[in-house]
Amino acid sequence: MPFEPLASTQNxxxxxxxxxxxxxxxxxxxxxxxxxxxMQYPVNRVCDKKEEYLSNSARVKIICILYIFVxxxxxxxxxxxxxxxxxxxxGARVTQPHIQEDVFFCYLCGKLVKYSERIRVMTFNFLKSxxxxxxEAMASRCFVAQRVPGEPLNxxxxxxxxxxxxxxxxxxxxxPAMPDAVVAVRGVKDNIMAAVREAVxxxxxxxxxxxxxxxxxxxxxxxxxxxxxxxxxxxxxxxxLRAVIRLCKERRARIVVGDRSMFCTELAFRxxxxxxxxxxxxxxxxxxxxxxxxxxxxxKRHWSRGFxxxxxxxxxxxxxxxxxxxxxxxxxxxxxxxxxxxVGLAMPLDRYMEGSDALHTPNISEKVAEINLARKxxxxxxxxxxxxxxxxxDGLTNNPLWVDADMIIASKDRVACDSVALATLRRFxxxxxxxxxxxxxxxxxxxxxYYGAELGLGQADPTHIRIEDVQAPNFDQIxxxxxxxxx
Numbered sequence: 001m002p003f004e005p006l007a008s009t010q011n012x013x014x015x016x017x018x019x020x021x022x023x024x025x026x027x028x029x030x031x032x033x034x035x036x037x038x039m040q041y042p043v044n045r046v047c048d049k050k051e052e053y054l055s056n057s058a059r060v061k062i063i064c065i066l067y068i069f070v071x072x073x074x075x076x077x078x079x080x081x082x083x084x085x086x087x088x089x090x091g092a093r094v095t096q097p098h099i100q101e102d103v104f105f106c107y108l109c110g111k112l113v114k115y116s117e118r119i120r121v122m123t124f125n126f127l128k129s130x131x132x133x134x135x136e137a138m139a140s141r142c143f144v145a146q147r148v149p150g151e152p153l154n155x156x157x158x159x160x161x162x163x164x165x166x167x168x169x170x171x172x173x174x175x176p177a178m179p180d181a182v183v184a185v186r187g188v189k190d191n192i193m194a195a196v197r198e199a200v201x202x203x204x205x206x207x208x209x210x211x212x213x214x215x216x217x218x219x220x221x222x223x224x225x226x227x228x229x230x231x232x233x234x235x236x237x238x239x240x241l242r243a244v245i246r247l248c249k250e251r252r253a254r255i256v257v258g259d260r261s262m263f264c265t266e267l268a269f270r271x272x273x274x275x276x277x278x279x280x281x282x283x284x285x286x287x288x289x290x291x292x293x294x295x296x297x298x299x300k301r302h303w304s305r306g307f308x309x310x311x312x313x314x315x316x317x318x319x320x321x322x323x324x325x326x327x328x329x330x331x332x333x334x335x336x337x338x339x340x341x342x343v344g345l346a347m348p349l350d351r352y353m354e355g356s357d358a359l360h361t362p363n364i365s366e367k368v369a370e371i372n373l374a375r376k377x378x379x380x381x382x383x384x385x386x387x388x389x390x391x392x393x394d395g396l397t398n399n400p401l402w403v404d405a406d407m408i409i410a411s412k413d414r415v416a417c418d419s420v421a422l423a424t425l426r427r428f429x430x431x432x433x434x435x436x437x438x439x440x441x442x443x444x445x446x447x448x449x450y451y452g453a454e455l456g457l458g459q460a461d462p463t464h465i466r467i468e469d470v471q472a473p474n475f476d477q478i479x480x481x482x483x484x485x486x487x
Contacts, residue, residue, distance in 0.1 A: 164361060164362075165356055165358070165361035165362055165363060166361075166362065166363055167332075167362045168332065168362065168363040168365055168366050168451065169301075169366070169451075171445070171450040171454070172454060174454065175454060175456075175460055175461065176454075178413075178453075178456065178458060178459045178461075179459070180464045180466065181411060181413035181416035181458065181459040181464065181465045181466070182202070182203055182411060182412070182413075182416075182465075182466050182467075182468060183203070183409065183410070183411040183416050183417050183419075183420045183465060183466070183467050184198075184199045184200075184201075184203040184410045184467075185199070185407055185408070185420065185467060185469040185472045185475055186198045186199040186202070186409075186471065186472060187406055187407060187471040187472040187473055187475075188407060188408060189406075189471075192237070192385075192408075193239075193242075193246065195243075195408045196240060196243035196244060196247070196381060196408050196410075197243065197247060199381065199408045199409065199410035200247060200379065200410050203379060203410040203412060203468075204379070204412050206248065206251055206379065208318065208378055209251040209253050209317075209318050209378070210251070210253075210317075211251065211253065212252065212253070212254065213253050213254065213317035213318060214254045214256060214315070214317045214318070215253045215254065215255050215256065215316065215317065215318045215319075215320060215378075216256050216257075216258060216312060216313055216316035216318070216320070217241065217244055217245065217248070217256070217257045217258075217283075217320045217322060218257075218258065218259050218319065218320065218321055218322060218341070218342075219235065219238075219240075219241050219257065219259055219272075219274060219322045219324075220235055220236045220259070220322070220323045220336070220341050221235050221236070221259040221260070221261050221265070221268050221272055221274065221344070222234060222235060222261060222262070222344075222393050222394055223235075223261045223262065223264065223268055223394055231400075231402055232386045232395070232400070232402025233383075233385075233386055233402075234324070234326070234388070234392070234394050234395050235268070235272045235324060236322050236323065236324045236383045237386075238272065238274060238276070238277045239277075240381070240385070240408070241274060241277050241322060242277045242280075242281060244381055245257070245277065245278075245283050246281065249281070249283075253317075253318070255283040255284065256283070256284045256285075256286050256312065257274060257277075257278050257283055257284065257285050257286065258285070258286040258287055258288050258310070258312065258313075259287070259344050260287065260288035260289060260310070260344055260347075260348070261344075262348050265287045265288070265289045266287055269285060269287045286312060288310040288344075291310040291311055291313075292311040292312075293308035293309060293310055293311060293347055294308065294309060294311050294314060295307070295309075296309050296314075296373075296374045298370040298371075298373045298374075300373070300455065301366060301370070302366060302367045302370055303353075303357055303370055303371075304356075304357055305353065307346040307347065307350035307353075307371070308346070308347040308350055309345045309346065309347075309374050309375070310345065313345060313374075313375055314374075318378040319375050319376070319377050319378055320378055320379055320380075321341055321342065321379075321381070321414070322380075322381050322382075322383065323336065323337050323338055323340070323341035323382055323383070324383045324387075325337050325382055325383065325405075325409070325421050325424065326387055326388035326389075326392035326393055326425075327390060327391070327392040327393075327425060327434075328340065328392050328393050329391070329392065329393070329397065329436075330360060330364060331362060331364075331437075332361070332362045332363065332364045332365055332447070333364050333365060333368070334365070334437050334438040334441070334446060334448075335392075335421075335422055335425055335438045335448075336392060336393050337382060337417070337418045337421040337422065337425075338377070338382065338411075338414035338415075338417050338418050338421070339368055339369060339414055339415070339452055339457070340368050340448065342368075342371050342372050342375070343359070343368055343371055345371060345374055345375065346359075346371055363447070365446070365448040365451065366451050368448055369447075369448055369451045369455055369457065372414065372452065372455075372457050373457070376457075377412075377414060379411070380411055380412070380413075380414050381409075382407075382408065382410065382421050383408070384405045384407040384424060385404070385406055385407070385408075386402050386403070386404050386405070387403055387405045387424075388400060388401070389401050389402070389403050389428050389429040389432055389434050390432070390434050390436065401432060401434070403432060405424060405428055406473065407424065407472055407475075409421050409424070413458040413459050413465075414452070414457060414458050415449055415452045415453050415458025416460075416465045417458075418449055418452075419443050419444070419449055419460070419462075419465070420465075420467060420482060422438065422443050423478050423481055423482040423485075424475075424478050425438065426438060426439055426443070426481070427474070427481060442485045443482060443485050444460065444485060462483060467479055467482075
């Protein structure tokens, strides 16, 4: 993406009214595109008035950072990164809420990484730092459209609420009566469709789905796919999604596919391959940015105000959860699978509540479990083909590591399913010498699992969980460890 400077970049203070001319591809560039339901932005537009800049600019802070990285790499030496970010903040007084989901992480994950490789002066740590700074600077405008009318945004207090707070309470081991659970595990050789079908049948099938009913399928779409720049996936494999869609088509259901990323949902829906699969399979693609939201209040330990969830999810006759198994680097979360995937139900702004209701605190796993009270999946179908044992959920660490587990895991019980999936993740993590909390904790000591069981979300008594496995490599060892830890 070529850039042409319009102002001197030697001064520490840059003119925000007239900073750069950016020539971008038509994918990201001033009119409404009904095909993708996104805003596109002007080519070669010089914004010489502040009002015009604010209303039309796609020059987000990260683009300004990128420009300086490409044209002035020497400024990154001798601790100059802070000044670069200051200039970027001055130069990009961005932008209207309707464009925030479509631009920010595209440039961050795509262009910025590309150019950093080209000029070879940025480290991955600096990239991550820049992303964090830019994300924080963008947050107030990103969340304006999500706030309750008349409510102050208080973005600083929301950000400051992260990280602190109490630890989760210890398990009570007092669980409500739950039906016996079946967890099906299938090894995948070449045919993903066959493996998904066998796993679903072994887990109980889809007989609940009747012709004409609406099925909402939720893959894991934590953010835009980063293509070949990472050795593994951070989102559900689109071929797993395709297999689930086809099984629902056999039930003659109306199929809707949706999820919501923290940023850039519309773009993520395309780059992950989900939009393509929906088009090819004649399913309705509906990223939840296009949905109305309704309030849900769990009435338990947390979420005193409640949180908002997509109305399309609540209105659907059936809800199918298709998460990707991976570790999670946030303290207290430890891993992502069936339960953690449903954080996507909560509107992004509501994940940044003020005070004790903030999601990203040491007791995050309790809050994750309570989010699951909003909607029960008809079935959970886990993509465990390539799993991140280090660097999850997004791969933005120094040394992410993926392992080919080549499995599909399915169950109608999300707690039981998570227990088996976590045992799988732990096994592969141990084999790779990973030193992270999810490896050290026993499966049944994970807060997501025991608190989820206390809330009645699923079965946590291994004597009432049956594992059905066929042709899953090394699964006997995983099952043995899973049973041993329950004693």
